[in-house]
Amino acid sequence: xxxxxxxxxxxxxxxxxxxxxxxxxxxxxxxxxxxxxxxxxxxxxxxxxxxxxxxxxxxxxxxxxxxxxxxxxxxxxxxxxxxxxxxxxxxxxxxxxxxxxxxxxxxxxxxxxxxxxxxxxxxxxxxxxxxxxxxxxxxxxxxxxxxxxxxxxxxxxxxxxxxxxxxxxxxxxxxxxxxxxxxxxxxxxxxxxxxxxxxxxxxxxxxxxxxxxxxxxxxxxxxxxxxxxxxxxxxxxxxxxxxxxxxxxxxxxxxxxxxxxxxxxxxxxxxxxxxxxxxxxxxxxxxxxxxxxxxxxxxxxxxxxxxxxxxxxxxxxxxxxxxxxxxxxxxxxxxxxxxxxxxxxxxxxxxxxxxxxxxxxxxxxxxxxxxxxxxxxxxxxxxxxxxxxxxxxxxxxxxxxxxxxxxxxxxxxxxxxxxxxxxxxxxxxxxxxxxxxxxxxxxxxxxxxxxxxxxxxxxxxxxxxxxxxxxxxxxxxxxxxxxxxxxxxxxxxx
Amino acid sequence: xxxxxxxxxxxxxxxxxxxxxxxxxxxxxxxxxxxxxxxxxxxxxxxxxxxxxxxxxxxxxxxxxxxxxxxxxxxxxxxxxxxxxxxxxxxxxxxxxxxxxxxxxxxxxxxxxxxxxxxxxxxxxxxxxxxxxxxxxxxxxxxxxxxxxxxxxxxxxxxxxxxxxxxxxxxxxxxxxxxxxxxxxxxxxxxxxxxxxxxxxxxxxxxxxxxxxxxxxxxxxxxxxxxxxxxxxxxxxxxxxxxxxxxxxxxxxxxxxxxxxxxxxxxxxxxxxxxxxxxxxxxxxxxxxxxxxxxxxxxxxxxxxxxxxxxxxxxxxxxxxxxxxxxxxxxxxxxxxxxxxxxxxxxxxxxxxxxxxxxxxxxxxxxxxxxxxxxxxxxxxxxxxxxxxxxxxxxxxxxxxxxxxxxxxxxxxxxxxxxxxxxxxxxxxxxxxxxxxxxxxxxxxxxxxxxxxxxxxxxxxxxxxxxxxxxxxxxxxxxxxxxxxxxxxxxxxx
Numbered sequence: 001x002x003x004x005x006x007x008x009x010x011x012x013x014x015x016x017x018x019x020x021x022x023x024x025x026x027x028x029x030x031x032x033x034x035x036x037x038x039x040x041x042x043x044x045x046x047x048x049x050x051x052x053x054x055x056x057x058x059x060x061x062x063x064x065x066x067x068x069x070x071x072x073x074x075x076x077x078x079x080x081x082x083x084x085x086x087x088x089x090x091x092x093x094x095x096x097x098x099x100x101x102x103x104x105x106x107x108x109x110x111x112x113x114x115x116x117x118x119x120x121x122x123x124x125x126x127x128x129x130x131x132x133x134x135x136x137x138x139x140x141x142x143x144x145x146x147x148x149x150x151x152x153x154x155x156x157x158x159x160x161x162x163x164x165x166x167x168x169x170x171x172x173x174x175x176x177x178x179x180x181x182x183x184x185x186x187x188x189x190x191x192x193x194x195x196x197x198x199x200x201x202x203x204x205x206x207x208x209x210x211x212x213x214x215x216x217x218x219x220x221x222x223x224x225x226x227x228x229x230x231x232x233x234x235x236x237x238x239x240x241x242x243x244x245x246x247x248x249x250x251x252x253x254x255x256x257x258x259x260x261x262x263x264x265x266x267x268x269x270x271x272x273x274x275x276x277x278x279x280x281x282x283x284x285x286x287x288x289x290x291x292x293x294x295x296x297x298x299x300x301x302x303x304x305x306x307x308x309x310x311x312x313x314x315x316x317x318x319x320x321x322x323x324x325x326x327x328x329x330x331x332x333x334x335x336x337x338x339x340x341x342x343x344x345x346x347x348x349x350x351x352x353x354x355x356x357x358x359x360x361x362x363x364x365x366x367x368x369x370x371x372x373x374x375x376x377x378x379x380x381x382x383x384x385x386x387x388x389x390x391x392x393x394x395x396x397x398x399x400x401x402x403x404x405x406x407x408x409x410x411x412x413x414x415x416x417x418x419x420x421x422x423x424x425x426x427x428x429x430x431x432x433x434x435x436x437x438x439x440x441x442x443x444x445x446x447x448x449x450x451x452x453x454x455x456x457x458x459x460x461x462x463x464x465x466x467x468x469x470x471x472x473x474x475x476x477x478x479x480x481x482x483x484x485x486x487x488x489x490x491x492x493x494x
Numbered sequence: 495x496x497x498x499x500x501x502x503x504x505x506x507x508x509x510x511x512x513x514x515x516x517x518x519x520x521x522x523x524x525x526x527x528x529x530x531x532x533x534x535x536x537x538x539x540x541x542x543x544x545x546x547x548x549x550x551x552x553x554x555x556x557x558x559x560x561x562x563x564x565x566x567x568x569x570x571x572x573x574x575x576x577x578x579x580x581x582x583x584x585x586x587x588x589x590x591x592x593x594x595x596x597x598x599x600x601x602x603x604x605x606x607x608x609x610x611x612x613x614x615x616x617x618x619x620x621x622x623x624x625x626x627x628x629x630x631x632x633x634x635x636x637x638x639x640x641x642x643x644x645x646x647x648x649x650x651x652x653x654x655x656x657x658x659x660x661x662x663x664x665x666x667x668x669x670x671x672x673x674x675x676x677x678x679x680x681x682x683x684x685x686x687x688x689x690x691x692x693x694x695x696x697x698x699x700x701x702x703x704x705x706x707x708x709x710x711x712x713x714x715x716x717x718x719x720x721x722x723x724x725x726x727x728x729x730x731x732x733x734x735x736x737x738x739x740x741x742x743x744x745x746x747x748x749x750x751x752x753x754x755x756x757x758x759x760x761x762x763x764x765x766x767x768x769x770x771x772x773x774x775x776x777x778x779x780x781x782x783x784x785x786x787x788x789x790x791x792x793x794x795x796x797x798x799x800x801x802x803x804x805x806x807x808x809x810x811x812x813x814x815x816x817x818x819x820x821x822x823x824x825x826x827x828x829x830x831x832x833x834x835x836x837x838x839x840x841x842x843x844x845x846x847x848x849x850x851x852x853x854x855x856x857x858x859x860x861x862x863x864x865x866x867x868x869x870x871x872x873x874x875x876x877x878x879x880x881x882x883x884x885x886x887x888x889x890x891x892x893x894x895x896x897x898x899x900x901x902x903x904x905x906x907x908x909x910x911x912x913x914x915x916x917x918x919x920x921x922x923x924x925x926x927x928x929x930x931x932x933x934x935x936x937x938x939x940x941x942x943x944x945x946x947x948x949x950x951x952x953x954x955x956x957x958x959x960x961x962x963x964x965x966x967x968x969x970x971x972x973x974x975x976x977x978x979x980x981x982x983x984x985x986x987x988x
Binding site: 033037042068079085093095099108120133172 | 524526527528531532533534535536539540542543559560561562563564565566567568569572573579584585586587588589590591592593594595602603605614615616617624627628631637643647648650652664666839
C-alpha cells in the first residue's frame with residue numbers, strides 16, 4: 001500500500017488520472033464487469049450512507065416522505081411529454097423479454113423468443129413519467145395536495161463515456177417529486193429544495209457552491225425552470241452537484257392529473273422534481289483531496305480518529321493499550337468514531353500512509369515514551385500538521401480539532417473558488433483563460449446561438465445565471481456584441 | 495374513510511381478500527401499472543424504513559458492511575453455477591437493447607434494432623454471480639478474508655401470480671454475501687445470520703418464528719444448506735420470512751475465487767448468502783392485524799400516539815391545545831412519535847376509524863370535560879380497550895402502555911402459533927386437518943418422493959426440519975411407512 005500510494009499521480013501532473021487512481025486506491029469504487037457500471041465498495045458506500053442519512057433528515061424536516069415506485073417504465077409513458085422523451089428516451093436499457101431457456105442445439109442458455117413482451121419496458125432513467133402516472137390516482141381534490149414524495153433508488157442511462165461516480169450507466173440517487181395546487185407553491189418548493197441542497201453541500205460536505213438557474217438549453221427535459229448548484233473542482237472545472245426543477249403543469253397535463261380546487265373548478269396539478277446522486281461522491285473527492293490521497297471533512301469520515309500504537313514488545317503494547325482504552329471510550333461517548341489499529345501484521349509507516357490515503361481526519365500516535373510522558377502525537381489530515389499534546393484533555397482537543405478541520409475544509413475550498421471566479425466581458429480574453437479553468441461571469445445576450453458558439457469554440461458551457469450576482473448594467477454580450485440580458489456563469493464542466 | 499373501513503372484509507369471511515383490501519386501504523402499497531410490480535406508498539415505506547434501520551444496525555454489530563453491486567448481470571454469469579441457473583435464470587427481465595429511436599414511418603418511439611447488445615443482461619434476481627465475479631479480484635490471501643458485505647437493493651423475478659408484498663416481480667430486499675477461509679467459519683456465519691433474523695423478527699416485529707433447515711427440494715439453488723425462519727399467519731399458513739444459505743465452495747469454484755491460506759496452499763473461498771425482503775411487510779400485516787385494520791407493534795408504527803381533540807368552539811380547542819402541548823413535548827423527548835390531529839375538516843369518528851385502520855398503537859382523546867377534570871381517554875389499538883387516566887403522569891403511562899402493546903403483540907401471536915402446532919404421524923388425519931391450517935410435526939423418511947407426494951395431495955410443503963424439536967424415536971414416515979429420518983414441519987405456505 002505504501003508503495004501503491006507513492007504511485008498516486010500528482011494533481012499537477014494529470015488531475016483526471018489522479019482522480020481515477022484515487023477512487024480505486026482509496027477503496028471507494030471500481031469498474032464492474034458490466035458496461036459502464038461501478039461497484040461501490042464498503043468504504044465508499046459508508047460515505048454515501050452518511051450523505052443519505054443527513055439529506056434524508058433534512059428532506060423530512062420539510063415534510064417530505066419516502067416512497068418507492070417501479071424500476072421499469074412502459075415505453076409508451078415516455079412519449080407523453082414531448083420534451084421529456086427527447087431528453088431521456090434515447091440511450092437507455094430496454095427490457096424486451098422475460099424468459100431464458102436452455103438452447104437445445106448449442107447448449108447454454110438463450111433468450112426465449114416466445115417470451116417477448118408486448119410492450120417494452122425501460123429501466124428508469126428518471127421517474128417523472130411513472131410517478132405522475134401514479135399521482136393521477138392519488139390526486140382528486142385540493143385536499144389531496146401537496147404530495148411530497150422522495151425515493152432513494154438506482155437509475156440507468158446508457159452513457160457512452162463513463163467515469164466512476166461522475167458519470168456511470170447505473171447510479172444511485174434520490175429523486176423528489178412533488179405535486180401542488182398552485183404555481184406559486186410549486187415554485188416555492190423548487191427554490192426550497194435547491195436551498196436544502198446548497199445548505200447540505202456547504203455545511204455538511206464543506207463544498208462551497210454557486211446557486212443559479214439554468215439556461216433553456218441546459219434545462220431538464222420537460223422543465224420550465226431548472227435550478228442548480230455548481231461546485232468548483234481543484235482544476236477549476238464545474239461540477240453540477242444537484243438540481244431542482246419547476247415542471248409547471250407539463251406532467252400534470254401529460255398524465256391528466258386534474259383536481260377540484262377550492263372554487264370547485266378542475267385544474268391541472270403543478271409539479272417539481274429534484275435530485276442529487278452518487279456524483280456528490282465525485283464532488284467530495286475532487287474538492288478536498290490532495291496528492292497523498294483523500295481528505296474527508298469529519299462529517300463524512302467513516303473513521304474520524306485512528307489511533308496507532310508504536311511498540312516493540314507485548315508489554316509496551318499492553319501499557320499503551322491501557323492508556324488508549326479510556327480515550328476510546330470517551331471519544332465514542334462524544335459520538336466520535338474511532339479505530340485503534342494494533343494489527344501487528346502492518347508496520348506503522350504502512351498504516352500512516354494507508355490512513356492518509358483513506359482520508360481519516362485525525363491520527364493519534366502513542367509510543368512507550370508517550371506513555372511515560374503522558375503525551376500523544378496528533379496529526380490532522382487536512383494540513384498534515386503534527387503536534388504533541390497531553391493525554392489529559394485529549395478528547396476535548398480532538399473534538400475541537402474535528403470541528404476545526406470541518407471548517408477549514410470549507411474555508412480552503414471557498415477561498416479557492418472565490419479566487420477563481422472572474423468577471424470577463426472580452427471573448428478573446430475568455431478564450432485564452434478558459435483553458436486554465438475557473439468560473440467566468442460574462443454578459444450574455446440570452447440566445448441559444450451564442451451559447452452554442454461558446455460551447456463549440458471553447459468546450460465551456462453556461463452553468464447558470466447565478467443568484468446574488470448583479471444583473472444590472474450588463475453591457476453587451478462578449479460574443480455577439482448584442483445587448484446582454486444576463487450575467488452568466490460560464491465554465492468547463494464535468 | 496369510515497364508510498370504506500366498514501367495507502373491510504372480515505378475516506373469517508375471506509382471509510386473502512381481507513389482506514388484499516387492508517394493504518390498499520391502510521395506504522401501504524398498491525398495484526402499479528407495470529406487470530406484477532407495486533408502488534410502496536409513504537405510510538408503508540415508513541414502516542419498511544424502520545425495518546431497514548434496525549436490521550442494518552444489527553448487521554453492522556456483527557461486522558457487516560454495506561456495498562453496492564450492479565443491477566444488471568451478464569447472461570453468461572448464470573451458466574457458471576449449475577444449480578443456480580436452474581433456479582434463477584428462467585423467468586427474469588432481460589435487457590437486449592440500449593437505444594430507442596423515433597419511428598420515421600409510424601411516428602412514436604421504437605426500439606432501435608441497431609442497438610442490440612452483444613450479450614444480454616439480466617436484471618438481478620439475486621446477486622451471487624455478479625458479487626462472486628467481483629470477489630475474485632478482492633480475494634488473494636487468507637488476510638483478505640472474511641469479506642462481509644450486504645446490499646439493500648431492488649431485485650426482479652418475473653412472477654406469474656403476484657400479491658402485494660408477498661410476491662411481486664420487483665421487490666426490495668437486503669442480500670448479504672460473505673466469503674470465508676474455512677468451512678467452519680462460513681457455517682457459523684450462516685447460523686449467526688438466521689439467528690439475527692429470528693431475534694429481529696421476534697423482538698422487534700413481535701412475530702414468533704420457527705427456525706430450521708430446509709429440505710433439499712426447498713433449498714436455495716446453489717446452496718449446500720438453507721436455514722429458514724417460518725412464521726404462522728392467522729389463517730394457519732406458513733410464511734417463509736428470511737433465509738440464510740451455506741453455499742460451500744460452489745460459487746468460489748464457479749467464479750474461480752482462490753486464496754493462499756496460512757499454509758501457503760491455494761484454496762477456494764467458502765460462501766454464505768442471506769436475505770429478507772419487503773415480504774416481511776406481509777408477515778407483519780398478517781400476524782397482528784384484525785377486522786378493524788392494521789395492528790402495528792409500537793416499534794414499527796410511524797405514528798405511535800395520536801391525540802384527537804373533541805371540541806365545539808375555537809375556545810374549547812385552545813384550552814385543549816394548551817393542555818396537549820406539554821404532553822406532546824414530553825412524549826417527543828421520550829423518543830415517542832406523536833401526532834396531534836386538530837384538522838377541523840374531519841370529524842372525530844372519522845379520525846378514530848382512520849387511525850384504527852392504520853394501526854396507530856395508542857389514541858388519546860381530550861374533550862372539554864377532560865380539560866376540567868384533568869383527565870384523558872386512552873385507547874390501545876391491540877385490544878381496543880379504553881380507560882380514562884389523569885393527565886398527570888400520562889407520558890409515563892403511555893410509555894409503559896407502548897411496551898405492553900409490543901409485548902402483547904408477541905404474546906398473542908406466540909399463543910396462536912403454539913396452539914396451532916400439532917404432532918401428527920397419521921397421514922389420513924393430516925389430510926383431514928391440513929385444510930384448517932396449522933404447522934404439523936410429522937415423521938418423514940427424508941425422500942423427495944414422499945415430499946412430492948405430500949405436496950401434490952395436500953398442497954402442503956416441508957417448511958423445515960425445525961431446530962429444538964426432538965429428532966429421536968421418530969417411528970415411521972406417515973406416508974411411506976418407511977423408517978423416518980426427521981421430524982419435519984409441514985404446512986401450507988404463502
